[in-house]
Amino acid sequence: MHRRSDAAIFKSAVRAGLYKGPLLVPLVIPLSRGREPLSRQIYDGLRQAILRGTLSQREKLPSTRALADQLKVSRTAVVLAYELLLAEGFVQGRAGSGTYVSEGLTVRQPKARTSRAKVKLSRFGAAAEAAASHAILPSARSATLRYDFAYGRSDIEVFPFELWRRLLLRRARQAPVREFDYGPAAGSLALREAIAAHLRRSRAVACDPAQVIVVSGSQQAIDLVVRVLVEHHDRVALEDPGYQGTREILRAAGARLAPVPVDRDGLDPNRLPDDARVAFVTPSHQFPTGAILPLARRLALLDWARLNDAVIIEDDYDGEFRYEEQPLESLQGLDTEGRVIYIGTFSRTIFSALRIGYLIVPTSLVGAFTASKWLCDRHTPTLEQETLADFIASGMYERHLRRVRRRNTARRDVLLEAIGKHLGDSVEVTGQGAGAHVVLWPGRRISENGAAEKAASRGVGIYGIAPYFSTKPTRAGLMLGYSRMKEADIREGIRRLSGLL
DSSP states (O other): OOOOOHHHHHHHHHHTTOOOGGGGSOOOOOOOTTSSOHHHHHHHHHHHHHHTTSSOTTOBOOOHHHHHHHHTSOHHHHHHHHHHHHHTTSEEEETTTEEEEOSSOOOOOOOOOSOOOOOOOOHHHHHHHHHHTTOOOTTOOSSOOTEEOOOSOOOGGGSOHHHHHHHHHHHHHHSOGGGGSOOOTTOOHHHHHHHHHHHHHHSOOOOOGGGEEEESSHHHHHHHHHHHHOOTTOEEEEEESOOHHHHHHHHHTTOEEEEEEEETTEEOGGGSOTTOSEEEEOOSSOTTTOOOOOHHHHHHHHHHHHHTTOEEEEEOTTTTOBOSSOOOOOHHHHOSSSOEEEEEESTTTTOGGGOOEEEEOOGGGHHHHHHHHHHHHSOSOHHHHHHHHHHHHTTHHHHHHHHHHHHHHHHHHHHHHHHHHHTGGGEEEEOTTBSSEEEEEESSOOOHHHHHHHHHHTTEEOEESGGGOSSOOSSOOEEEEOTTOOHHHHHHHHHHHTTTO
């Protein structure tokens, strides 16, 4: 079947009167009946819009008929206003084309308001504002560094974007009109089925599609957990050091934080408080130290939850990447009482801008979490969900993961080799068994900020671990991500660090 070009479709729309140029964005001209003549009010409104730059130079004005229809006035009033603008040189008429704003006019920016209302923030608003002042954004460096060991990023160089575009375009073309209406709050059924099937195979998660809640990234998942389960002044256990996004959401919610120290094996269940209602953990690759919680501690953590009638939040942010041994079974898979909520995301495995994550919740909590997701933002964008479902079901997601794992393994091996060669026994390394970052623990006392500044002067980006502590840091550590670095750059970056550490 012959398909018309976009240009032909546009011309047909113009001829049919479906496109009216500037009227796609209506002009706001307040009018008052019985004040001064309407033509003068229209003239004043257009003149101010031109002088303030709201209507830019050479921009076409609506036709007199179109503007009269919009303002619900006679065409004569608009014609008189245009004639006055023409006479004063604010606009120019072009035969057969229309009326345009004149060139060379001096544009005056509107004066800033000198007084500001003092709006009182809620407790949550004040806590969010405070959190924003010290948020950790590794990608926000003012200058780009050649050897940047930034962490928390996906390997977007190898993602099959062309295939993704084809899948997305096919979905957009073939989707029935009803799919462009509001969708299920819990997410697309096709995606929930694909996620459940994948997690059963790869992470030993025990779930069915009805337990999957699709969310807009893992950060929203954490926010929903806190909204549904945590009351003001509730005591909540979390790893120390741990993910800052979790800590700040809990603070904003008014929870009482109970930081639990992390050692080489991750969180120690024996140090969990008995009165905590919820515990947040990252057992597969503790963030940020990289420790992997052994099976004995996983079982002890589940016993703690059972004895204290608590809930465990398992944040599996990069559990897809394990290099040395077989992955341990997820906490959720070991749970027999429905006390574990599992959080996953595609930000680390696909690309961060996709903003799709998921919750696996016990059957008893499905209703509460689905309703909470609906209250937040109705649902996550449908087209992207359906495209991701196709990507997983086709086997391309597994293929992509295998490729990323191979690349990460090669980069990790180069990184560890370079650390051994240039830094040797001067540092201890943790986190190398999984994920896409390691932590260097210098053998002597250093300033994390000072080391980062000196490294930056040599073109190397490294990141201190201190901001992730809820309590006073016990030792200095430096985080090095490698998911986007070339192997040669990894070697050179570590060589340049050798003089510092």
